[in-house]
Amino acid sequence: MSDANVVVTGLGTTSPLGGNVADTWAAALAGTPGAATLEHDWVERYELPVRFAAEVAVEPAEVLSVPETRRMDRSAQLAMIAAREAWADAGTPEVDGLRLGVVIGTGLGGLWTLMNAWDTLKERGPRRVLPLTVPMLMPNSSAAYVSIELGAKAGTHATVSACASGAEAIAYAKEMIATGRADVVVAGGTEACIHALPIAAFARMQALSTRNDSPETASRPYDETRDGFVLGEGAGVVVLEREEYARARGARVHGRIAGAGLSSDAGDIAAPDSAGQARAMRDALTDAGLTPQDVVHANAHATSTPAGDIGEAEAIHSVLGDVVVSGTKSMTGHLLGGAGALETIFTVLALRDRVAPPTINLTTPDPRLPVDVATAPRPLPEGDIAALNNSFGFGGHNVSLLVTTA
Amino acid sequence: MAFTEQEILAGLAEIVNEETGLPADSVELDKSFTDDLDIDSLSMMTIVTQAEDKFGVTIPDDEVKNLVTVGDAVSFIAGAQA
Incomplete structure (x- = not known):
């Protein structure tokens, strides 16, 4: 088993x-x-x-x-x-x-x-x-x-x-x-x-x-x-x-959790570290047996802090290349311990309904932003597709979940 | 101002209802807190504290084990009022 x-x-x-x-x-x-x-x-x-x-x-x-x-x-x-x-x-x-x-x-x-x-x-x-x-x-x-x-x-x-x-x-x-x-x-x-x-x-x-x-x-x-x-x-x-x-048992399947990557920074107690984040993302891909080309969407941790957002976006870009990124905390705020679960639900639904949710309030993009962020609902392709959900926590905890269609 | 036994019973029933979800009218004088109402010791401690607040009395921890039935509690509270 x-x-x-x-x-x-x-x-x-x-x-x-x-x-x-x-x-x-x-x-x-x-x-x-x-x-x-x-x-x-x-x-x-x-x-x-x-x-x-x-x-x-x-x-x-x-x-x-x-x-x-x-x-x-x-x-x-x-x-x-x-x-x-x-x-x-x-x-x-x-x-x-x-x-x-x-x-x-x-x-x-x-x-x-x-x-x-x-x-x-x-x-x-x-x-x-x-x-x-x-x-x-x-x-x-x-x-x-x-x-x-x-x-x-x-x-x-x-x-x-x-x-x-x-x-x-x-x-x-x-x-x-x-x-x-x-x-x-x-x-x-x-x-x-x-x-x-x-x-x-x-x-x-x-x-x-x-x-x-x-x-x-x-x-x-x-x-x-x-x-x-x-x-x-x-x-x-x-x-x-x-x-x-x-x-x-004939259950209806919304999607699957195909991979998980977990890493720790062993660095600062509060500051994020994009190298540790990238390791978690790569490990999730490896765990799922997928390649970056399979991944079309990422629900980013993206909390709206000056320090965190760009570092993560750079890590996403370095690991996945071009994917459609959503920062749903723009709407929900930061649910802390609830965030990763709610955003996994968003990721499952994005793949199921073939639409990446919007990132609101992004009126003046940071000039360093290296990824394509959806500011309106963005259609996702048909067929078997995958998406990544990132969650990072104080203490240097990095968790990436690789979600795929049913 | 002293509460009547009727008022104490009604007040206790309200407390038990909020703590356990049991219908207030199931809280009757001859009912045992543990055997009939299925109230565990932690819930009992909470009910006692609420009753102390509501009726302005002190129910010593040593006394709680003697409050087997709702009637025992009503009598104790009635007697403990100044």
């Missing part, structure tokens, strides 16, 4: 563009910005230098029961919503729990739970701290809750590699299937940290855009005037299956 082909049979998300895959994908193809001014009282109270973000389009409390919202951190709530959609989209496979795995990554985990519990402790004392605080804040909480929901007993894992977490989860899930540990794996990433503390901290790094007067144009990958990323939140989850298993 080793070297099994891994297919994608289910997709789920709740994102700044929509509460499900259909709405999110339609909004992405329409070039809809997901960022807006934050209306919370804490923005004023802490005099935050950045006063906007890309919050989820549908509040989880509108979808979940009251006990679910009380027992799960916001990040796990988003993961659960995405996982339920993905599972239903896969046709609720009647798989033996011992052959079903879950891998859901996150960058910061249950940040809201941690911060609220700390506030409670300081203001009201230890007896008022919720008994479920630790199980809610731990970074494996989302994966654990989803495994309980689905009865997954082949292994439940949480990849933690900052903004590469969601993509690393899918790479790990692919490996679980390829090595025979599972027939079906529910995999993805989640993040919910639009909270004063991370905003203050990211702002001190000068990592965030400060376009407070124009949130909808703040995330502008590759634009000469880009000034940082826009904090987003949300989750993306996919259902992966061993191809023979999926075919045998």
Whole structure:
């Protein structure tokens, strides 16, 4: 069962563009910005230098029961919503729990739970701290809750590699299937940290855009005037299956995860390194047994930071040559641990629907930009085609996933 | 201001509903928290904390194990009110 082909049979998300895959994908193809001014009282109270973000389009409390919202951190709530959609989209496979795995990554985990519990402790004392605080804040909480929901007993894992977490989860899930540990794996990433503390901290790094007067144009990958990323939140989850298993049960196949490449920079804790990124991309190609000529599209990490975008674009150009590049964070903002999973969904849909999503706000391209960036939906060719999805994280984590048509 | 036993029962039912999703009208005086309502010890601790806030009483941790039924909790809270 080793070297099994891994297919994608289910997709789920709740994102700044929509509460499900259909709405999110339609909004992405329409070039809809997901960022807006934050209306919370804490923005004023802490005099935050950045006063906007890309919050989820549908509040989880509108979808979940009251006990679910009380027992799960916001990040796990988003993961659960995405996982339920993905599972239903896969046709609720009647798989033996011992052959079903879950891998859901996150960058910061249950940040809201941690911060609220700390506030409670300081203001009201230890007896008022919720008994479920630790199980809610731990970074494996989302994966654990989803495994309980689905009865997954082949292994439940949480990849933690900052903004590469969601993509690393899918790479790990692919490996679980390829090595025979599972027939079906529910995999993805989640993040919910639009909270004063991370905003203050990211702002001190000068990592965030400060376009407070124009949130909808703040995330502008590759634009000469880009000034940082826009904090987003949300989750993306996919259902992966061993191809023979999926075919045998008559599942509809959206696409396949043909290869994964993972590398680490062992350099700076925060600065990206295009050499490490290029290694991950080459490894993904090798893993898939494909050549650069097979790849027609790349969903770039492209966070809209001055330092990151061009280095990655150069790496893409050096490895793949001419491909149509999309920077979907221009619309969704940066979902951190959720980003790689949502962007894998975009990559699968781009190949399935033969259209690369647009990169909005790219009005003055950086003169150093070496690749062809789609600023409007761009048709992709017929036939068997492949696309790359890049995700990189603080800590020097580089993950590239090679997606192909069904 | 003291709460009546009726008000305490209604308040507890609301807390249990929010914590567990059980219908409020299933929270009756003779129901056991563990055997009938399937409330585990962590949820019980949360319910106790919520009840302390709602009724302005203190329910010592040592006392919680004695609150077997909803009626036990209602009686304890009623008695603990200043």
